[in-house]
Amino acid sequence: xxxxxxxxxxxxxxxxxxxxKVLRPGGKELTQKLVDFLHINKNDEIVEFAPGLGFTASLxxxxxxxxxxxxxxxxxxxxxLNQKIKGENINFRLGNAAHTDIKDNSKDKVYGExxxxxxxxxxxxxxxxxxxRILKKGGLYAIHELGLTPNxxxxxxxxxVQRDLANSIKVNARPLTLNEWKTLLENEGFKVQKVAxxxxxxxxxxxxxxxxxxxxxxxxGFNIITHPKAMRRILDMKNVFQKHQEKMNSVVLVAQKI
Numbered sequence: 001x002x003x004x005x006x007x008x009x010x011x012x013x014x015x016x017x018x019x020x021k022v023l024r025p026g027g028k029e030l031t032q033k034l035v036d037f038l039h040i041n042k043n044d045e046i047v048e049f050a051p052g053l054g055f056t057a058s059l060x061x062x063x064x065x066x067x068x069x070x071x072x073x074x075x076x077x078x079x080x081l082n083q084k085i086k087g088e089n090i091n092f093r094l095g096n097a098a099h100t101d102i103k104d105n106s107k108d109k110v111y112g113e114x115x116x117x118x119x120x121x122x123x124x125x126x127x128x129x130x131x132x133r134i135l136k137k138g139g140l141y142a143i144h145e146l147g148l149t150p151n152x153x154x155x156x157x158x159x160x161v162q163r164d165l166a167n168s169i170k171v172n173a174r175p176l177t178l179n180e181w182k183t184l185l186e187n188e189g190f191k192v193q194k195v196a197x198x199x200x201x202x203x204x205x206x207x208x209x210x211x212x213x214x215x216x217x218x219x220x221g222f223n224i225i226t227h228p229k230a231m232r233r234i235l236d237m238k239n240v241f242q243k244h245q246e247k248m249n250s251v252v253l254v255a256q257k258i
Contacts, residue, residue, distance in 0.1 A: 026250030
């Protein structure tokens with residue numbers, strides 16, 4: 001899970017290596033809204049795509065669902081989570097979110113955060129299609145992703161943001177406008193029920209303290225200062241986020257299988 005080649009590592013793993021636990025674009029606040037919107041209860045069978053460090057999994061499991069499966073393509077993340085979070089009917093497994101081995105029409109709620117953004121549009125559609133396949137009719141699918149704003153943003157402006165993000169975070173990130181996210185979901189048989197958004201302030205001091213608290217924020221700052229290569233990468237990411245702050249946001253959409 002820990003990636004020590006700071007020149008080539010993906011941005012979110014550098015932040016994790018520095019001690020950051022909340023890695024979602026809209027911060028803890030928007031993740032909490034996603035969980036609240038899902039109204040998870042003791043009868044729900046839940047699937048999470050790409051649970052990462054398990055922050056949202058912990059919020060979900062605090063609601064005591066009937067079962068929980070976390071599917072992640074990173075074997076180190078799966079090993080870490082199986083060691084960190086244990087319990088009856090809780091399982092973290094290695095897998096591809098576009099091709100799970102979960103039965104058709106078997107789950108009540110599915111969600112994923114900060115992972116569709118990292119894929120080309122056709123791959124996004126494959127993952128959304130998989131969520132639709134495993135959900136029961138009327139089941140809910142929630143996403144928390146990086147967005148572009150406003151909806152009328154030009155293709156040239158979108159391309160510039162995507163190019164700068166890819167160079168900075170070492171992932172071919174392809175955020176979408178809110179209308180484009182809605183269209184992707186609707187094209188795969190979902191009806192959007194709820195929407196929320198936040199500014200993309202992942203690396204701003206105020207958001208860092210909100211997400212991590214004072215003590216952990218100080219610890220993260222110390223870790224960054226004492227790792228110059230990581231600091232260069234993080235400052236580069238922060239500069240890109242600031243450059244495009246008027247064109248980027250974070251979005252949560254909750255959609256129902258129809």
